[in-house]
Amino acid sequence: MTDVGSAAPSAAGDYESLFPELWRKAYVVAYQVLGSQAQAEDAAQEAMAKAYSWWGRIRKSPHGWVAKTAYTQAIDIARRQVRHREVLGADDPERPSRDPRVEDRMDLTAAIERLPRRQREVIVLRYLADQSEADTASALGMRVTTVRKHAQRGLATLGGHLATQVREV
Template identity: 90%
Template structure:
């Protein structure tokens, strides 16, 4: 594939990939502006890696947007800890931020393959077949990882709720 053809593929898929990146990031962050930042970063990385990811860009972009969103969420939490304003209520603050952070932390504790399947299947809303293609595994393996990941998430979140 020529560089020109690669750019053309990227440009034609950009709107679809951008939406996927934004949706995944928004589900993690709950902030339109921060989700846009994460999606923008994911798309910039996709452009620079396009020659390697162009066979399965949807899964790659979703995973990258998720990673970018996690980084933004961690910086947000760290800045609150440094500033000591955990209890300060500000206009526009998402009251479900703690729930999102708990879920994000639980997802991060999953084994890599379970985490990837959960992100692609449920945050990026990909089908089992698309998830299998993006991760290079069989559909039955995707189902197994999804089932185990969801069970583990339920256990993590139930434990956190009991401890709270």
């Protein structure tokens, strides 16, 4: 006879119980990149749909995976926005007005994208997804000291990229 209390919950049950928490994390990451509630919701929804389809592989450590996926979805949306602005001519009356906050986000996003992969992953999880060093280390399969090293180097590089852009303006 099997003890019902010790049975592992189903994959769908795990997903359903973690959905609100994972959705918030995906939304926060996407909003920090995009600055738009509607677009952040779209990116979070896409990340959660992907999480559902990959649940069997990611369910042991879904937080970091969802944060990285939401970031990637947000970057895709941001790139489409830039292309859309480029397609619309400067004299086009339907061209969206330039919001300096959006431009700042795009500059930061571009700087993050130029980081080496591990630094970028650590920066996204630690600072955009607001994960602890331990959670970031667990999600990325590395030691906490390695997370600290990548965070320190990534932030230093980001500071250099952004300082250069400020001087150019």
